[in-house]
Each structure stands twice: as C-alpha cells, then as structure tokens.
Amino acid sequence: MRPFKYTRATDPNGAASAVGANPQAKFLAGGTNILDLMKEDVERPNELVDLTRLKLAEIKETGGGISIGALATNTDTANHPLIRRDYPLLTQAIVAGASGQLRNMATNGGNLMQRTRCQYFYDTAMPCNKREPGSGCGALEGLNRMHAILGWSDSCVATYPGDMATALYALDALVRLRSVDGRDRTLPVNEFHRLPGDTPQRDNNLEHGELIVAIELPKSNFAGNSYYLKVRDRASYAFALVAVAAALELDGSNIKQARVVLGGVAHKPWRSEEAEAALAGKSASEESFRAAADLALRDAKPLAHNAYKVELAKRAIVRALMCASKLA
Ligand SMILES: Cc1cc2nc3c(=O)[nH]c(=O)nc-3n(C[C@H](O)[C@H](O)[C@H](O)COP(=O)(O)OP(=O)(O)OC[C@H]3O[C@@H](n4cnc5c(N)ncnc54)[C@H](O)[C@@H]3O)c2cc1C
Numbered sequence: 001m002r003p004f005k006y007t008r009a010t011d012p013n014g015a016a017s018a019v020g021a022n023p024q025a026k027f028l029a030g031g032t033n034i035l036d037l038m039k040e041d042v043e044r045p046n047e048l049v050d051l052t053r054l055k056l057a058e059i060k061e062t063g064g065g066i067s068i069g070a071l072a073t074n075t076d077t078a079n080h081p082l083i084r085r086d087y088p089l090l091t092q093a094i095v096a097g098a099s100g101q102l103r104n105m106a107t108n109g110g111n112l113m114q115r116t117r118c119q120y121f122y123d124t125a126m127p128c129n130k131r132e133p134g135s136g137c138g139a140l141e142g143l144n145r146m147h148a149i150l151g152w153s154d155s156c157v158a159t160y161p162g163d164m165a166t167a168l169y170a171l172d173a174l175v176r177l178r179s180v181d182g183r184d185r186t187l188p189v190n191e192f193h194r195l196p197g198d199t200p201q202r203d204n205n206l207e208h209g210e211l212i213v214a215i216e217l218p219k220s221n222f223a224g225n226s227y228y229l230k231v232r233d234r235a236s237y238a239f240a241l242v243a244v245a246a247a248l249e250l251d252g253s254n255i256k257q258a259r260v261v262l263g264g265v266a267h268k269p270w271r272s273e274e275a276e277a278a279l280a281g282k283s284a285s286e287e288s289f290r291a292a293a294d295l296a297l298r299d300a301k302p303l304a305h306n307a308y309k310v311e312l313a314k315r316a317i318v319r320a321l322m323c324a325s326k327l328a
C-alpha cells in the first residue's frame, strides 16, 4: 500500500471541498472497497478524507417518503422499521449482499460507489481500460463468464456488482449530492451510474469531490408486492451472476404498474422499461411474466463465456415476478 495523507472531515462542505481541492484525493467511508483496492494497488489516492464523523447517518420520514443518510450502514438501513415496512425490496437487496460483518461497516454512499469486480481490473499485470485508459480490455477476449450481456462496449464489458442500487432503481430513488462549492443537487438514481462507452474509467456521473449526502425514496406503492432475487455461485459472500428487483402495483390480479431491474448484467443496474410497459394493464400470470422477460433480454449480446446469463436472466425475471405477485 502506498503512503497517503489522512484527513478527518468535520462537516459535509469541508469534506467535499477537501477532496475537490486535490485531484488525487478520495473519500473514506466504511473502507470495505477503497482499502482493498488500495492494497491491490488498483486505487492510488494520495489523500483519504474520512467521512465517518459526519452526522449523515439519519433515516427519517420526509413528507410521504424516506431519506436515508449516506453514512448509515447497510445493516442499519436494512433493519430500520420504516424500510422494512415500506420498502422491503430494499431490505431484501441489502441483506443479499456481502456478509453480516461487511454490512456492519459498509455505508450506503460507499455501496453506490463500489467498483466492478472484474478480475482483470483487480490484476495490475493485465490490461484494463477502466484502471488504465487506453491499455485495452483483458476481459473482452478473456474469461468473461461474470461479465455483461447488455450495454457493454468494446472498451469495457464489466458489470456493476452492487445489490442495493438494483433495488433503488426499482424504487425510483433520488441521490442527494453536495458539490464542492457547497451547493446541493439531486440525481435520479438511474442517472447515477454510466454505461462504459469509450470512457469506462468513469463509473458514474459524479464530479470529483461531490459528496453523496442522502438517498431519498419517494412514497412507494410496491411494498406489498416486491421481490429481490439474486442468483450466485454460493449462497452467501458472492456477487450476482444475475439479480432481479421486481415490483408490482396490483389491483386484484391486474397490474397497474411494474418495475423490472436486472443486476449483474451490465455496467449499471439495467431497468427494462419495455418489460414494465408490457406488464402494465395485464393480468399477473406466468404467461405475461414470460413475455416481459423475453422483451427485457431482447437486445442481449452475450460474450464467449456468458451466454448462460440470457436464459438465466429470463428465468430469474419470471421467478421474481411470480414471487412478487405471490403466485409462487
Ligand atoms: C468480500 C466482499 C463481498 C462483497 N459482496 C457484496 C455483494 O454481494 N453485494 C454488494 O452489493 N456488495 C458487496 N460487497 C461490496 C460492499 O457492499 C462495498 O464494499 C461497500 O458497500 C462499500 O461501502 P463502504 O462504506 O465500505 O465504502 P468505502 O470502501 O469507504 O468507499 C467506496 C468508494 O465510495 C466512495 N465514497 C464513500 N462514501 C462516499 C460518499 N458519501 N460520497 C461519495 N463517495 C463516497 C469512496 O471514495 C470510495 O471510492 C462486498 C465486499 C466485499 C469486501
């Protein structure tokens, strides 16, 4: 690990301006991702600005919705009675991730910002456009069983690995940011992460130094009929091969509105508005779920080792929607 300067932030504006003033600085929250990447020499910040003393861990009701502090831990978020009651999809997604010990340390802001688990990204002996722009992509013609089937480019075929964000996309969350100049802006979560295009080094649309202060969840009509399904190699401590956040608003068996978001298949959680539109107005049934799943994967382009993900994703969508509608 390379030497770095440690700075302890005492307020959000100070944290944002400290990182904003140094192009090589990064925030430190739970440290469960950034410190691993520093130990592997993948990330090389010369300064870490510690956020853990900031008072940004509150989870509170806000005029129908809920605001979740960026520094709230994954464990406290998943266990919070308001989240369990009104957004059980989020609780399910969070507890599907990592392990109990990691969730006790991991914060919501850090979770949104976590980087890909592509093995070539972690291996500094291999080419990787995300780690070193212009060096090539080791995974494109390499071992790509875990990689993307949607939205990838020749520059990068990595997937975004997080579970929590996949549920947040289905819940239409907003991310509140504090800019380096002290102003706030709000980004819909589905505009937070990026597809790789020809700039895979950029995972998301934050400016350098922008601080996530909170995640805001609008009032949800999905609490009664939602389900997070994660398919992985091991029952715990493994990233998704495919995940599905499914949510339905039902009137009897009639679907008023639907959300279908895939994890583990693209550089960002992949919301299928086509599948959602196809479900609206239909009766909840295995047949309508299968038709929606086919639409969601219509544009899938598997790589040499991950064609299995196309059928797996379709089946996972059907299964998640069956569970959400309580037909399974
Ligand atoms: C063995 C292992 C297994 C895991 N399995 C899963 C899994 O199955 N599913 C899953 O979803 N995750 C999994 N994770 C990832 C884990 O959830 C993340 O490492 C964690 O959520 C990151 O949060 P943190 O607070 O520790 O972030 P840190 O490591 O402190 O920071 C991560 C990044 O976020 C930035 N950052 C932190 N806070 C902010 C903020 N408020 N504003 C702006 N930037 C910020 C940091 O600068 C850094 O770049 C796993 C991790 C490990 C080590």
Ligand code: SF4
Pocket: 116, 118, 119, 120, 121, 127, 128, 129, 130, 131, 136, 137, 138, 139, 140, 155, 156, 157, 158, 200
């Ligand atoms: S898929 Fe992306 S992260 Fe992985 S080696 Fe290629 S460029 Fe790097």
